[in-house]
Amino acid sequence: MSDITLNAAAKVAEAAPRSAPITQIGFVGWLRANLFSGWLSTAVTLLLAYLIVRWAIGFVDWAFVNAVWSVPNNQTQACRDLRGTGACWAVVTEKHRFILFGTYPYDQHWRPALCIALFVGLYIVSAMRRFWRKELALIWVAVLAVIGVLMWGGVLGMPYVPQERWGGLVITLILATFGLALAFPLAILVALGRRSQLPAIKAICVLYVELIRGVPLISLLFMASVMFPLFLPEGMNIDKLLRAQLAIILFAGAYLAEVVRGGLQSLSKGQYEAADALGLSYWQKTGFIILPQALRLVIPPLVNTFIGFFKDTSLVLIIGIFDLLTAGKTAIIEPAWQGFGIEVYLTVGAIYFIFCFAMSKYSQGLEAELNRHRRH
Amino acid sequence: MPPFGLSIARAMGAAALGLALALPGVAQAQQAPAANANTFDAVRARGQLVCGVNTGLAGFAQPDSQGVWRGFDAEYCRAITAAIFGDPSKVRFVPTTAQVRFTALQSGEVDVLSRNTTWTLSRDTALGLDFAATNFFDGQGFMVKTALGVKSAKELEGATICVQPGTTTEQNLSDWARANRIRFTPVVIERLEEIVGAFVAGRCDAYTTDVSGLAATRSAQPKPDDYVILPEVISKEPLALGVRQGDARFADVVRWTHFLLLSAEEFGITQGNVDQMANDPRPEVQRMLGRNGELGKMLGLDNLWAVNVIKAVGNYAELFDRTLKPIGIQRGPNALWTTQGGLQYSPPFR
Numbered sequence: 001m002s003d004i005t006l007n008a009a010a011k012v013a014e015a016a017p018r019s020a021p022i023t024q025i026g027f028v029g030w031l032r033a034n035l036f037s038g039w040l041s042t043a044v045t046l047l048l049a050y051l052i053v054r055w056a057i058g059f060v061d062w063a064f065v066n067a068v069w070s071v072p073n074n075q076t077q078a079c080r081d082l083r084g085t086g087a088c089w090a091v092v093t094e095k096h097r098f099i100l101f102g103t104y105p106y107d108q109h110w111r112p113a114l115c116i117a118l119f120v121g122l123y124i125v126s127a128m129r130r131f132w133r134k135e136l137a138l139i140w141v142a143v144l145a146v147i148g149v150l151m152w153g154g155v156l157g158m159p160y161v162p163q164e165r166w167g168g169l170v171i172t173l174i175l176a177t178f179g180l181a182l183a184f185p186l187a188i189l190v191a192l193g194r195r196s197q198l199p200a201i202k203a204i205c206v207l208y209v210e211l212i213r214g215v216p217l218i219s220l221l222f223m224a225s226v227m228f229p230l231f232l233p234e235g236m237n238i239d240k241l242l243r244a245q246l247a248i249i250l251f252a253g254a255y256l257a258e259v260v261r262g263g264l265q266s267l268s269k270g271q272y273e274a275a276d277a278l279g280l281s282y283w284q285k286t287g288f289i290i291l292p293q294a295l296r297l298v299i300p301p302l303v304n305t306f307i308g309f310f311k312d313t314s315l316v317l318i319i320g321i322f323d324l325l326t327a328g329k330t331a332i333i334e335p336a337w338q339g340f341g342i343e344v345y346l347t348v349g350a351i352y353f354i355f356c357f358a359m360s361k362y363s364q365g366l367e368a369e370l371n372r373h374r375r376h
Numbered sequence: 377m378p379p380f381g382l383s384i385a386r387a388m389g390a391a392a393l394g395l396a397l398a399l400p401g402v403a404q405a406q407q408a409p410a411a412n413a414n415t416f417d418a419v420r421a422r423g424q425l426v427c428g429v430n431t432g433l434a435g436f437a438q439p440d441s442q443g444v445w446r447g448f449d450a451e452y453c454r455a456i457t458a459a460i461f462g463d464p465s466k467v468r469f470v471p472t473t474a475q476v477r478f479t480a481l482q483s484g485e486v487d488v489l490s491r492n493t494t495w496t497l498s499r500d501t502a503l504g505l506d507f508a509a510t511n512f513f514d515g516q517g518f519m520v521k522t523a524l525g526v527k528s529a530k531e532l533e534g535a536t537i538c539v540q541p542g543t544t545t546e547q548n549l550s551d552w553a554r555a556n557r558i559r560f561t562p563v564v565i566e567r568l569e570e571i572v573g574a575f576v577a578g579r580c581d582a583y584t585t586d587v588s589g590l591a592a593t594r595s596a597q598p599k600p601d602d603y604v605i606l607p608e609v610i611s612k613e614p615l616a617l618g619v620r621q622g623d624a625r626f627a628d629v630v631r632w633t634h635f636l637l638l639s640a641e642e643f644g645i646t647q648g649n650v651d652q653m654a655n656d657p658r659p660e661v662q663r664m665l666g667r668n669g670e671l672g673k674m675l676g677l678d679n680l681w682a683v684n685v686i687k688a689v690g691n692y693a694e695l696f697d698r699t700l701k702p703i704g705i706q707r708g709p710n711a712l713w714t715t716q717g718g719l720q721y722s723p724p725f726r
Contacts, residue, residue: 080598094441103443103469164470165443226476229483240470240485320431320471330432330439335703338434338596341569 063087070094074336091340092347095331099348102167102322111150111158112170118143118150119173127362129369140181147174163241167322169351171241175313175323179248180256180306186249187256192286194261205257212254218315220247225319244316252309259301263294296370303363307356324348415487415619415626416460416676424466427453428486431471434592435703436492445469448699449490451689452511452617452634456488458688459633459681478503481618488630489618494544499618507616508627509634513709513719515609516548517587519594522604524581529608536561538571538580545585548611582606586613588705595704609709629675636682638722639664640691642714647690650683664725671725692720 022028035045066086068079070093079088092099101112122143125131131139151170154160166174193205212220224243232238267290275285295302317326328348332341419425429437429449437449445453454464472480472491480486482504492514493499495507518537520526539546541564553560563580565571572593575583583590587609594603617634619627640646643661645653654665662668664682672679689695696707711718 083598098439098441098443101443103439103445106442106444162468164468167443222475226479229479229485232483317431318473319476320473322431322471326431331441333432333434333438334440335434335592335596339569 061086074334076336076340079340087343088340089343091332091337091343095337095344096347098168098331099324099327099344100168101170102327103165104167104170105159105161105165108153108159108161111153111161112166112168115147115150115170116173118147119170119177122177123358144178144181163239166241168327169324171316171321172310172313172324174241175245175248175316176310178245179252179313180309183249183252183256183309186253187260188291190253190257191260191264194257195264209254209257212251213258217247217251217312218318220251221315221319223247240319241321244319244321248309248313252305255305255309256302259298259305260294262301263296263298264290266297267294299363299367299370303359307359310355310359311352324351415623416629419460419487419626423461424468425453425457425460425488426468426470426486427456428470428472428477428480428489428491429453430491431473433492435588435700435705437469437471437490446699448512448695449492451695451699452490453488455637455685455689455695456490456630456633458684459629459636459675459677462678462681462684464688478505478618481505481620484620487619487626491618492615493618495614495616504621505618506621506623506627508619508630510614510616511634512588512615514586514588514613514615515709516545516584516611516613517590517609518582518584518606519575519590519603520582520606521578522602526582526604526606529582529606529610530556530558532560532582533558534560535581536563536579538563538565538575538583540564540568540571540585541566544611549584552610587708588700591704591706595702600704625676629677632675633685635722635725636664636685637689637692637695638712638720639725640682640686641693642712642722645686645691647686647694650686654683660725 019025020029023032036042062085066082067089068082068086069089071078071090074094076088076090079090082088097106097109100116101109104112122140125139126136149155150158151166151174152161152163190205190208193201194209196202196205221244224247225240228243229238271289271293272285275289280288314323314325316323317329322330325348328344332338332344427450429445429447432438433447433449435447437445437447440446450469453467453469457467458464460466470480470486472486472489477489477491477493478499481489488508489505490511492512493507494514495510499505500507518529518532520532526532537549537560539549539562546562546564549560549562552558563574565574571583574580576597583593587605590605594600594605597603617630619630639660640650643653643656643658643664645661645665650665653661654667656662656665659668663671666672666679666682670679672681675681678684690698692712693707696710707716707718709719711720713719713721
């Protein structure tokens with residue numbers, strides 16, 4: 001008996017190490033440490049959980065359970081009978097093509113749809129590092145040209161569609177993509193120019209940046225659309241969209257230039273001197289040594305500016321261009337659909353969110369990857 | 377006419393004013409009428425009429441789910457196009473905001489403004505445009521809840537009144553209140569949706585804006601009979617078709633297209649019976665429809681222009697019933713003078 005007891009005791013001593021109590025580690029441990037660490041935090045947690053659950057149930061009820069998904073022939077009585085207890089997604093079902101494509105001819109909607117797909121494809125390809133070669137610039141030129149041909153038409157049996165009929169998401173993407181793609185090189189030149197030793201170039205760049213940053217975007221758009229045509233010779237009209245696009249490029253250029261300049265200034269003097277010591281010319285030094293380091297440093301503010309401009313394109317509503325947001329607003333003007341703004345704004349907001357969130361996530365990954373050497 | 381802009385648009389107006397002050401040349405450019413006075417030939421040569429419309433106003437101009445422009449103003453664009461080309465589809469709609477509409481016309485971006493624009497002296501003289509014809513007589517009115525039992529705006533003493541800021545609506549309201557010695561509390565709300573919400577929720581006793589807007593709001597409510605539009609109209613808002621100044625020939629075409637729609641209603645010519653009406657013995661109908669005389673040619677148009685216009689959009693009553701009646705706007709002052717004692721009156725086709 002005693003032997004057995006002894007042996008058993010020895011076995012217990014040699015047992016595998018036990019894990020910490022379940023109340024200290026893992027999910028439960030995390031909950032204890034962060035949400036229920038004292039009576040106050042327990043109370044706050046319970047209160048917030050109650051509010052969140054109540055709100056979530058209310059939202060699910062509104063958005064899904066009681067919602068009306070479609071109605072026949074603009075007969076919105078079914079929606080109005082809900083009296084706010086359920087969402088009227090029928091407005092999105094009915095108007096989604098208008099919100100996405102604006103007043104573009106209905107039977108030609110495949111063209112802007114294809115353009116949106118091309119834009120998204122272009123973003124994805126550009127985001128992959130394995131495609132980061134000189135050919136990428138050619139791909140951009142080619143795709144943007146194809147988009148132009150698709151939108152305008154007039155060739156290959158596609159009827160011509162004048163610019164004022166373009167609208168919806170495709171306008172937002174055009175303004176944002178062309179705007180940022182052209183503003184970025186401009187910004188780099190201006191940023192370099194502002195740090196130039198040549199007084200004339202420096203003065204011009206400073207003047208440009210300060211002038212543009214001194215006025216709101218909306219006033220530039222207004223200048224482009226109201227003042228500018230009055231100075232043109234009679235009978236000459238520059239496309240309204242093009243004028244807005246130029247205003248956006250100029251505006252984005254000034255802001256991005258300051259971001260890039262921030263990156264240039266944060267580089268230590270040693271980098272410049274080392275490049276000079278190697279006997280590199282100005283452009284070699286800038287292209288191989290300075291810019292790769294400077295741009296890497298300013299990825300977060302750059303993306304911040306990009307996201308801001310993506311949304312700022314909605315300001316073109318004041319000059320009568322139907323971008324995504326304006327198309328959404330216009331969709332609910334029709335008397336039958338008045339009063340269903342929340343559903344449309346949620347949809348438009350979701351589309352903006354997808355693009356902005358993707359940009360933000362991608363930049364986080366890029367930042368981590370490019371700055372890997374700095375991590376310790 | 378209250379501008380339908382948003383707060384940013386108004387902020388923009390202030391910014392533009394600042395820029396205009398900074399650039400004295402701009403103010404002068406505003407006043408110079410366009411030199412190219414022959415829009416008619418330009419439109420003919422282009423093969424298209426470019427028509428400036430509202431960016432979205434229920435009943436007047438708004439794109440439907442398929443992106444096709446609908447509404448009273450849009451139909452006028454089609455009528456003018458049909459008069460010139462015989463084909464209403466040869467029109468291009470350019471949406472214009474309240475801020476850019478006059479520049480768009482001056483700079484030649486659009487040929488005609490069919491965009492609920494109030495005809496005023498300063499616009500007619502200083503802005504380099506001419507008004508061809510008033511196609512809709514609007515005016516500012518009041519709407520109250522039926523339950524309130526108010527029968528006249530004079531009874532609104534001490535009331536709270538919902539009004540949009542920065543518009544002529546607000547000025548008209550205070551002018552009218554001063555003239556009639558009525559004290560009121562304004563509830564100033566910028567956005568249309570919110571102001572209607574405030575009115576429905578009872579935050580104010582009355583809501584004031586143009587009668588056409590009141591009617592549209594009323595008809596969009598679940599129970600329109602709970603609301604009543606008071607009979608007083610406190611301002612004149614003649615909404616007119618605008619053309620460039622000194623462009624008499626084109627203005628004639630626009631003006632007489634409007635008169636044609638009125639006369640067609642007067643003589644009972646409709647979209648459906650226009651072909652049979654060609655055999656109507658009345659001399660004025662004969663002249664109008666091009667069976668007799670050369671009225672079309674005098675305007676520089678096809679002699680069958682009237683037939684084309686009526687086939688395209690119908691007469692004024694048909695056009696009105698198709699676009700404005702569904703949103704609850706009554707004929708009121710826009711009835712024909714000849715039959716119902718309204719303000720719409722066409723000179724003779726002779």
